[in-house]
Amino acid sequence: MKILIISGTPKKDGITHSMVTTAFEAASEAEIIHLSDYSLHVCKMCGDGWGTCLKEHYCQFDDDAFNDLQKKVNDADGYVLITPVYWGGLSEVMKLFLDRLLRCQGSKQWNKDSEITSFMDGKPCILTAVAGGSGGGGLRALHELEHFVWCISGKIYDYISVTRWNQEYKRKTLCAAVKAMQE
Numbered sequence: 459m460k461i462l463i464i465s466g467t468p469k470k471d472g473i474t475h476s477m478v479t480t481a482f483e484a485a486s487e488a489e490i491i492h493l494s495d496y497s498l499h500v501c502k503m504c505g506d507g508w509g510t511c512l513k514e515h516y517c518q519f520d521d522d523a524f525n526d527l528q529k530k531v532n533d534a535d536g537y538v539l540i541t542p543v544y545w546g547g548l549s550e551v552m553k554l555f556l557d558r559l560l561r562c563q564g565s566k567q568w569n570k571d572s573e574i575t576s577f578m579d580g581k582p583c584i585l586t587a588v589a590g591g592s593g594g595g596g597l598r599a600l601h602e603l604e605h606f607v608w609c610i611s612g613k614i615y616d617y618i619s620v621t622r623w624n625q626e627y628k629r630k631t632l633c634a635a636v637k638a639m640q641e
Contacts, residue, residue: 459640461488462534466541466552467588468494473625474542474588480629481538481584484636491530493551496523501558511561515574524558531559532577536639537612538632539603540586546595548587548602556606564609575611582615582639583607586632593621615639 463481467474482488499522504510510518517524531537541552548556563576585607587599596619607614616635620628 459487459535460533461485461536461538461636461640462530463488463490463538463540464552464555465490465492466494466539466549466555467492468549468551469542472542473590473620473622474540476625477540477586477588477620477629477632480632481540481586481636484633486640489530489534491527493527493555496527498522498524498527498551498554498558500554501561508561508565511558512565515562515566517558517562524555527555528559528562528577531563534581536581536615537578537583538586538636539583539607540588541599541603543587543589543595543599546598548599553602556603560606560609578607578610578612581612583612584616584618584632584635584639585614586618586620588620588625590622593623596621 465478469475482490502519510516541548566574566576585600585603587596589596600617618628618632
């Protein structure tokens with residue numbers, strides 16, 4: 459099983475990055491997408507907000523890495539979404555990416571052709587929110603990730619809320635979840 463780890467942290471150290479590393483080391487076959495390594499743009503709302511994303515399921519503005527990243531999502535068999543918690547929610551880059559992915563993939567469930575499904579349809583997802591500062595906001599961030607997965611017809615495999623106080627045993631939990639998801 460090929461696991462795609464999607465990281466929403468801009469930092470190359472800290473608790474969130476250590477969780478990304480943990481997930482990668484636990485997987486037998488994995489790739490990490492560090493979203494902050496890409497210059498992703500906000501949705502340009504073409505066609506009154508439903509341009510090629512609604513019918514053709516790609517972004518017509520190919521001026522950033524979004525379409526290439528969407529192909530990586532397609533090629534994976536399972537996902538680990540890891541975000542730091544900023545102001546009680548997802549990191550900005552994670553929200554931006556998931557919003558655009560939702561436009562392209564979530565719209566497939568409204569398509570009349572039952573042969574067309576989301577790239578993530580039925581595939582397992584581990585959702586991880588890391589609230590390092592106060593420890594608050596983790597559940598809200600997990601709820602936002604859950605809503606995304608629900609909209610694109612993915613399957614939730616596990617929810618992991620991490621704080622600076624529980625990070626040691628949650629690291630073990632994430633490792634066990636990734637290994638179990640692959641079986």
